[in-house]
Amino acid sequence: MKIISLLASPHGLKGNTAGLLRLVLDGAESEGAQAETVILRGNTVLPCLGCDACHKKGSCAQKDDFEPLKDKILAADGLVLASPNYIFNVSAQLKAFMDRCCGVIHCMSFWGKYGASVVTSGGGDDEPITQYMNHFLITTGAVPVGGVGATMSSMPEGDFTDEVKKSARALGKRLVEAWRAKTVPPQAEKRRNEFRQRIHALVAYRKEEWPHEFQYWKERTGA
Numbered sequence: 001m002k003i004i005s006l007l008a009s010p011h012g013l014k015g016n017t018a019g020l021l022r023l024v025l026d027g028a029e030s031e032g033a034q035a036e037t038v039i040l041r042g043n044t045v046l047p048c049l050g051c052d053a054c055h056k057k058g059s060c061a062q063k064d065d066f067e068p069l070k071d072k073i074l075a076a077d078g079l080v081l082a083s084p085n086y087i088f089n090v091s092a093q094l095k096a097f098m099d100r101c102c103g104v105i106h107c108m109s110f111w112g113k114y115g116a117s118v119v120t121s122g123g124g125d126d127e128p129i130t131q132y133m134n135h136f137l138i139t140t141g142a143v144p145v146g147g148v149g150a151t152m153s154s155m156p157e158g159d160f161t162d163e164v165k166k167s168a169r170a171l172g173k174r175l176v177e178a179w180r181a182k183t184v185p186p187q188a189e190k191r192r193n194e195f196r197q198r199i200h201a202l203v204a205y206r207k208e209e210w211p212h213e214f215q216y217w218k219e220r221t222g223a
């Protein structure tokens, strides 16, 4: 299994989020996965311009790292998102990537991939953020296998607790096992199919404005 992980912290590999992500990837690598981490620092995947080029033509008009990164993810089997909690949500660096995926979401282009989410925070609120990240993964077509969070204020020694380490490694293992078995949990299946219907209907309704996306769905569904 080939995994791309996106690390969206300005502290890069030295930060808390990188430490937690490493544990998840250790778990995945122990099951034979190969992982590559891309650091999003906010200057290589810029915010969306809202120009609609992705919907019309299938690729972004901005010439930065987004399109090569999208191709890298398309060629992989798994996508792990890792972000610090920045004011009760993902960092702007990760949000910029998510916004740039508007065309990916309209086509659910990451269908068949498996994903997971990783969050660290100063004081908590990790769960709604990993849920948000996993909801994003569903809308890209990927199957999220879960999320892990760690709160730094509850780690006075500066290291993750054994419980957090265990959950993070287990998440990485689960990612590879789910991909290998092609397991789709019923709840994820339901939400992914509901979103598929909704987005397909929207693209059909906007077929004049979004010819690339209309053609994309037509080739796959005949409608």
Ligand SMILES: Cc1cc2nc3c(=O)[nH]c(=O)nc-3n(C[C@H](O)[C@H](O)[C@H](O)COP(=O)(O)O)c2cc1C
Binding pocket: 009, 010, 011, 012, 014, 015, 016, 017, 018, 083, 084, 085, 086, 087, 088, 089, 120, 121, 122, 123, 124, 125, 152
């Ligand atoms: C701009 C900013 C906003 C933050 N907002 C929150 C927050 O809303 N809630 C929280 O618990 N921690 C918050 N934090 C703390 C970080 O989430 C926490 O230190 C995190 O582990 C940093 O990860 P990193 O070392 O990978 O960058 C914030 C930190 C910064 C710099």
